[in-house]
Amino acid sequence: MSRFKKLIGRLGREEQGAMAIETAIVAPVLILMAVGSFQISSMVARQSELQSAVAEAAAIGLASPPENQSDLDTVSGIMQASADLEEDDVTVTLSYRCGSNSTRVSDPSTCAAGVKVWTYMTVTLEAPYSPFWTKLGVGSDVDLTVDRTVQIS
Numbered sequence: 001m002s003r004f005k006k007l008i009g010r011l012g013r014e015e016q017g018a019m020a021i022e023t024a025i026v027a028p029v030l031i032l033m034a035v036g037s038f039q040i041s042s043m044v045a046r047q048s049e050l051q052s053a054v055a056e057a058a059a060i061g062l063a064s065p066p067e068n069q070s071d072l073d074t075v076s077g078i079m080q081a082s083a084d085l086e087e088d089d090v091t092v093t094l095s096y097r098c099g100s101n102s103t104r105v106s107d108p109s110t111c112a113a114g115v116k117v118w119t120y121m122t123v124t125l126e127a128p129y130s131p132f133w134t135k136l137g138v139g140s141d142v143d144l145t146v147d148r149t150v151q152i153s
Contacts, residue, residue: 039131047144050125053083054148057092061121065152066094075123083125091124095149119153 057079066072072092079090095104097118098111108117129142 035132039133043129043131043142043144046127046129047146050083050127050144050146053079054123054125054146056082057123058121058148058150061123061150061152065119066092066121072121075121079123079125083127085125085127089126091122091126093122095120095122118151120149121152122147122149 057075060075060078064071066075072094076087076090076092079085079092080087093106095106096108096111097104097120098108099115099117104120105111108119111117125146127144129144131139131142133139134141
């Protein structure tokens, strides 16, 4: 038993190679943290880009309220170009509120005659984000979604 204690004591005092072992343990952790930080910042930047595009759509809706499907398609096209999205990733719709009702309807003709009809434009942007680590089989894509509804009249 005393030989074993001496061996353990001698190994505990040995310092050669300690730096290589510490580096082998710490370096991969630091590399993973750096890659993760970069990917998270890229995801936050993409979300911010989508929010800016939706704010642009709201400004367009307020400056020149869309009145028909052609106008909505134009706003959708601007969003696709602005945020580098596919057609399926952008939804622009109109909804209406009859007088002081708390709910909105999709058809303004359902409002009673003589009641003020308020128009709302809703823009939804959906963009999948694929972090690097999904290529390594870890985790899955992140769906970034931004909704904005603005009263245009």
